[in-house]
Amino acid sequence: MDNIRNFSIIAHIDHGKSTLADRLLQITGVVGDHEFRDQMLDTMDIERERGITIKSQSVALPYRASDGKDYVLNLIDTPGHADFSYEVSRALVACEGALLVIDAAQGVQAQTLANFYMALELDLEVIPVINKIDLPSADVDRVKAQIEKDLGLDSDHALAISAKEGTGIEEVLEAVVNRIPHPKGDPNAPLKALIFDSHWDPYRGTIVHLRLFDGKLKPGEVIKFWSNNATYKVEEIGSFLIERKPRKELNAGQVGYMIAGIKTVSDTRIGDTVTLEDRPCKEALKGFKLVKPVVFSSFYPISSDDYEELAVALEKLKLNDASLTFEKDHSTALGHGFRCGFLGLLHLEIVQERLEREFNLSLILTAPSVQYVLVLKDGTETIIDNPAKYPDPVYIQSAKEPFIRASIILPDQFLGPVISLSIDRRGVQKDMHYLDSSRVELTFDLPLSEVLFDFYDRLKSVSRGYASFDYDFLEYRETELAKVDILVSGEKVDALSMLVHKDRAYQRARRACERLKNEIPRQLFKVAVQGAIGGKIIARETVSALRKDVTAKCYGGDITRKKKLLEKQKEGKKRMKQVGNVVIPQSAFLAVLKTDEDE
Structure with a gap:
């Protein structure tokens, strides 16, 4: 155990976490030059294109230190976005230390602080690593001052490196060996292991990623999951060296994988405790919770023939992503689809992109919404995330919506616009303090529904990209909720219904009506596009009628001839309006669901 080090790399988005992991893989010889590619631990195309880690990976790095001893350094990589903060916390529980990567040009940002x-809190040894010192705009002294002031760490121990050029990587490995403590645990105690991740293999089923705290694990033993009491027989165990390497046993302090014929990823819950069925441990590891979706949207195939393909595609994605939830949904306007739950907006975007790319599906999404808690007049509570299930307001006593505690770090020159934006989104300022002479940390309580819509895009616009944003779920608070329906020619379009705060209802209804007016093709009669709360119309746009010139064939003669034809046309239009159907094109749905920044 003395020669094992378990560590993680944590950073704000785009501070060079994956590049540092690449250099560590190369310098320890895990990956040869001919096999190497950038972002080695990022296995999905989307991860490479966006430069973010979505699915964390683990790898064991063999390293001979300057003291001549051979060490095994278990790198447990973590996702890099606030949506996946629970996965990050479980990965950190599996470690004794962490490399905190900070961009030499950008300095300490919101997620740097959050991580x-x-x-x-988990009492890890944190080693600050200042990356990107090769950039012309790098200011190492300023970042060191931030490390002292914002993080309270000794900046003399901070490592200045360039992961891109490979400068200072040896010092990072030596620091991991010398400064991160070795794991502790009793190999003879009953098995106690933490599930910190899992992924799907089409041939072997679920591959469970484990960190052993006590005991041993061998193939053939029967294990039990603490949270659901499920039992499985272990088929194979081993360690990660990019490829899986089977072993005869795993001991306390080690990190590895387990294959036990588990059919679905959702059976293995991240943060759960694994023990032996015949010799269980006394108590589970602390901190386990079931991850619940917070953002909901309905997915409909553009062609109704693709419904079965969408169902199969979601089942396959669910195998790799246990946090995705879905159930069947139906809309009179869009046909059959699925109501899906996600951890956040980024998670929603990734699932949509994977469905479109990997399964060649063309989809329409309804506007993202959150879960509201409704207290009915008979005292019962109900949770709804779908406008279609919103009950009659007569039966509702009160409604609650989820709030988040947002932390925004920004240069003080953008303070005014960012505070205005947050207050405009019904935010309540909780705190504001200067981190140094030019950077401010703002703390706001914001409704999650307002953040979903286009808050992040607007924040980047008003701060010219300099503001960084991180948030934690806070609680449910009382709100005044309204269901806005969109009517076209008096008919409700259920796919465009939305749940919004009463103060926002007019604005959102007006915007939807304007977008629809531009997208609905003109008919031979006027088409009314209306936004309504219950029976009250709050916004209206009119698609003007196409004019057919029925008097074109009249030349000369009395004016009454023309009047007679125009009267006849007027009667026809009146009749047509009563029986005419307005077909809403797919582009209209997409236009309404776009944010202002997408245009």
Whole structure:
């Protein structure tokens, strides 16, 4: 155990976490030059294109230190976005230390602080690493001052490196060996292991990623999951060296994988405790919780023939992503589809992109919404995330919506516009303090529904990209909720219904009506596009009628001839309006669901 080090790399988005992992893989010889490619641990195309880690990976790095001893350094990579903060916290529980990567040009950002506090709560040894010192705009002294002031760490121990050029990587490995403590645990105690991740293999089923705290694990033993009491027989165990390498046993302190014929990824819950059925441990590891979706949207195939393909595609994605939830949904306007739940907006975007790319599906999404808690007049509570299930307001006593505690770090020159934006989104300012002479940390309580819509895009616009944003779920608070229906020619279009705060209802209804007016093709009669709350119309746009010139064939003669034809046309239009159907094109749905920044 003395020669094992379990560590993680944590950072704000785009501070060079994956590039540092690449250099560590190369310098320890895990990956040869001919096999190497950039972002080695990022296996999905989307991860490479966006430069973010979505699915974390683990790898064991063999390293001979300057003291001549051979060490095994278990790198447990973590996702890099606030949506996946629970996965990050479980990965950190599996470690004794963390490398906190900070961009030499951008300095300490919102997620740097959030991840640092998470590591601090778990009592990890944190090694600050200042990356990108090769950039012309790099200011190492300024970042060191931030490390001292914002994080309270000794900046003399911070490592200055360039992961891109490979500068200072040896010092990072030596720091991992010398400064991160070795794991502790009793190999003879009953098995106690943490599930910190899992992924799907089409031939072997679920591959469970484990960190052993006590005991041993061998193939053939029967294990039990603490949260659901499910039992499985272990088929294979081993460690990660990019490829899986089977072993005869795993001991306390080690990190590895387990294959036990588990049919679905959702059976293995991240943060759960694994023990032996015949010799269980006394108590589970602390901190386990079931991850619940917070953002909901309905997916409909553009062609109704693709419904079965969409169902199969979602089942396959669910195998790799246990946090995705879905159930059947139906809309009179869009046909059959699925109501899906996600961890956040980024998670929604990734699932949509994977469905379109990997399964060649063309989809329409309804506007993302959150879960509201409704207290009915008979005292019962109900949770709804779908406008279609919103009950009659007569039966509702009160409604609650989810709030988040948002942390925004920004240069003080953008303070005014960012505070205005947050207050405009019904935010309540909780705190504001200067991190140094030019950077401010703002803390706001914001409704999650307002953040979903286009808050992040607007924040980047008003701060010219300099503001960084991180959030934690806070609680449910009382709100005044309204269901806005969109009517076209007096008919409700259920796919465009939305649940919004009463103060926002007019604005959102007006916007939807304007977008629809531009997209619905003109008919031979006027088409009314209306936004309504219950029976009250709050916004209206009119698609003007196409004019057919029925008097074109009249030349000369009395004016009454023309009047007679126009009267006849007027009667026809009146009749047509009563029986005419307006077909809403797919582009209209997409236009309404776009944010202002997408245009």
